[in-house]
Structure formats: C-alpha cells, structure tokens
Amino acid sequence: MKLGVSTFLTDRGIAPAALGRAVEERGLDSLLVAEHTHIPVHRRTPYPGGGDLPEVYYRTLDPFVALAAAAAVTERILLGTGIALVAQRDPLITAKEVASLDLVSGGRAVFGVGVGWNREEMENHGTDPRTRGRLVDERLRAIRELWTTEQAEFHGEFVDFDPVHSWPKPVQRPHPPIYVGGGEGAFPRVAALGDAWPANSVPPEDLGPQIDRMRTIAGRDVPVTVYAVSPDPESVERYTQLDVERLLFSLPTRPEAETLSYLDRLAAVADRFR
Template sequence: MKFGVSTFITDQGIAPTALGRAVEERGLDSLFIAEHTHIPAERRSPYPGGGELPEMYYRTLDPFVALSAAAAVTERILLGTGVALVVQRDPIITAKEVASLDLVSGGRMIFGIGVGWNKEEMENHGTDPRTRGRLVDERLRAMRELWTEDKAEFHGEFVDFDPVHSWPKPVQRPHPPIYVGGGERAFPRVAAFGDAWLANSLPPGELGTAIARMRSVAGRDVPVTVYAVSGKPEIIEEYTHLDVERLLLYLPTRPEAETLAHLDRLAAAADRFR
C-alpha cells in the first residue's frame, strides 16, 4: 500500500516548499491539497463535517500555485489537487494550469476533482448548484480535448468554443491521471473519467462494499485512494485488508514546527505497513 498526505495549505500554516520537502524526505509518495476560492460571509450550506466551518477553509492558497512551489523543491512525490473544484473553474484556464504543473513537475501531477458542497461559493462563480454535476462532466470532456488535440474545439450545453490552440500539453499522456472524488452519485463520473476513485474519509467498514458498487458501475477495477485518513495505526491496519492502492493520511494545518512533528508521527505509522 502507498501512503501520502492530504492537507489544507494556508497563509497561517507551513509553507508549501517546506511541506513538499518534508513529505519527500519522510518517504511518503504524494501530497494532495484542498481548494476553496473563498467562503461566503453568509453561508446556508451546512459543513459536511458538522459544526462550525474550520478556519483553514477560509484561508487556502491556490492549489496550482502551492503545488508548483512544492514541485520546485522536490523530485519524486506526486502532486495532487484534493480536490480541485471544477464547478468554479474556467475549463480553458484550468486545462492550462494542469498541463503547466505537469510540465514543471516533470510529469508528477494528479488532477483530483470534485463537484463541491458549498452552494453559495459556487453560485458566486456563476454556477447553478442544480446542474453542477453536468457542468463538471462537460468541463472535463472539454479539458481532455485541450490536452490531447493540437486544434481543439468543443460545443456543449455549458462549454462552447471553436477550434483553438492550447499549449503546453501535459507530460503525462494522454493527460495527468484524473482522481474523481465523491460518493455513490459520483460513480458514473468515475466510470467516464476516473483513473482512480478518491474516496473521502470513508470508514473501512463501509469502504469495501462501496468499492464493489463503484467497480460494478465502472465496469472495471478502478484503483482507490482514500482521502483524509486518520494516522492511528489501528485505523490504517483496517484499510490494509481492503483493495486500496493509497491512503492519504490527514495532516492538520499548523505552523512549521508542529506540522513537522505531526508528519513524523504519520510517517512512522505508515512505515509499519509499507
């Protein structure tokens, strides 16, 4: 089993350069970071985790800028968005950002995507929450055209452009792996676009059945990465009995010294099962 880290990079926590180096030095294989462009001051959408929305959600760095900084000081770790909110992103700009990060990292980018939960946030980007699933699927199809065709065009319900040239192309061909986040409603999206399913904190007792359902919908053995996993060894051990490729151990957003100490504990726990 492979082990990486999932976290929020903010202006109050460890810098992305220091974090990238630390993850690589400890033998972990990947760094996935979350995205929120902003948090509306008056929010009706309930926080999925329950209770008050943690402060880190308000302060996230742009994931492509942060991961580019980490790419510049590392050589091996995979660099993933966990997740990029495609509902809030222009597909032509995002396709260029994905390809550019893949290029500057030497082909180490993973494009983790999701539809999001904060309806007011996506509405501020002009997205109707009722059609966000169709919007995400269409934008992903448009981005695939931009990554793979020298002269790309797309005509759909939400995305429409005549033939265009867009470079750079990704180093990884046909494009960086797409890790599809979400629950059961995302399984058709996994089937259509997913190089992996990014299961968000699903407990081991529920994950095995969910993997079987997901693969039944996909019609193939889609790899599974689990996001935001506790670093407790007894929890990790439960996941090792399932058909999971990678665990992303959750790293709280803290200043550098606290983060490095916590990262040491996560790496030591992972070492027990590698």
C-alpha cells in the first residue's frame, strides 16, 4: 500500500517547496493538490460537502506553478493535480504545463482530472455545464495527441487544430498517468481515457463494490487511489483489505509549523502500513 497526501495549497498555508520537502522526508510517496481558478461571489451551485464553501477553494495556488516549486526540492515523490478542472482549461496550454512538470520533475507528474461541480465557475471560462462531460473527453484526447505525436492535430466538436509542434513531450511514456475522477457516472471516462481511478472520500465499506463496477465497465484492472482518507488506523486497515494501490491522507491547509506537526502524525500512521 502506497501512502501520500492530498491538499489545498493557498497563500495562507505552508509554501509548496516546504511541503514537498516535508512530504518526501517523512517517507510518503505523493503530493496531489486541488485546483480552482476562482470562485464567483454569487453562486447558485451548492457546495457538495454541504454548508458554506471553505475559504481554501478560492485561495488555491496555480497547481502547476506550485508543483514545479515542490519538484525543485524533491527527488522521489509523485507530484500531481487532484484534480485539474479540464472543463476550464485550454488543452494546448494544459498539455504543455503537464509535460513541463513531468520534465522538470524527472518523470514524476500525475495528471488527476475531473469535470468539476461549480457551474458558475466554469461558465466564467465560457464552458456550458450541460456539455462539460463531452468537452472534457475531447480535451483529454487532444492532450494525449499533443503528448504522443510529433505533429499533432485534432478535429472535434469542441477542440479543433491543424498539425502543430508542441514540446516538451513528457518524460513518462506514453504519457503521465491520467487519474480520471468522479463517481459512477465517470466510469465510462475512466474506461476510455483513464490510467487510474481516484475515489474521493468513499468509505471502505462502499468502495469494494464500486471498484468491481468500475473495472467491469473498464474491462481491465484499473488501479485505484483513494482521496481524503482519515488518518485513523482502523479506517486505513479496512482499506488495506481492498485492491487499492494508494491512499491519500487529507492534509488540512495550515501554516508551516502546524502542517509539519500534522505530517508527523500522518507519517506515524503510514509507518504502520508500509
């Protein structure tokens, strides 16, 4: 069982380089960070977690700038998005950002993606929430072409470009792993475009049947990562009974001293299962 952390990096929490170094020093294997470009002040879309939207959602750093800072001071840990909002991202720019992160990190990038939940946020990017699933599928296909083809081109409903040169290419071959997030509605996207499925906050008693359904749809043993895991040892123990590749402990966004103390707690739990 591999164990890492997922978090929101903001201007009020620990700096990315300090966090990356601390995660690696404690023997954890990965750091995945959330993305929101902004949050509209007037919002109709309810927060999926219920109640008021936490401040961290509208203070997030750009994930690729932050992860590049972490890459510069680490050598081993995986560095990725958890998740990048592809419905709000230009595919040509995104392909270059992920490939650049993979290059500067020496092949340690993970591209975690999703369709997003905040309708007003995506509308500010010119995205129609009603068609965001098709849009994400097409952008992911275009990104893969840009990564894997010397003269890439793509012609679709939402993405259209004639042959282009797009460099750098990723260090990892054929490309950095794409972690396709979402619930059961996303399983066909996992099957078609994903290298792994990140299950978000799914309790262990519910996760086994979901993994079976996802893999049945995919027709293969897609690796599973679980986000936002509690550091409770009993809960971690239940996950170890399932066919899960990696657990990501949820790391609260706090100043450096508090974060380092919390990471010590996470590392102590992780040591029991490595």
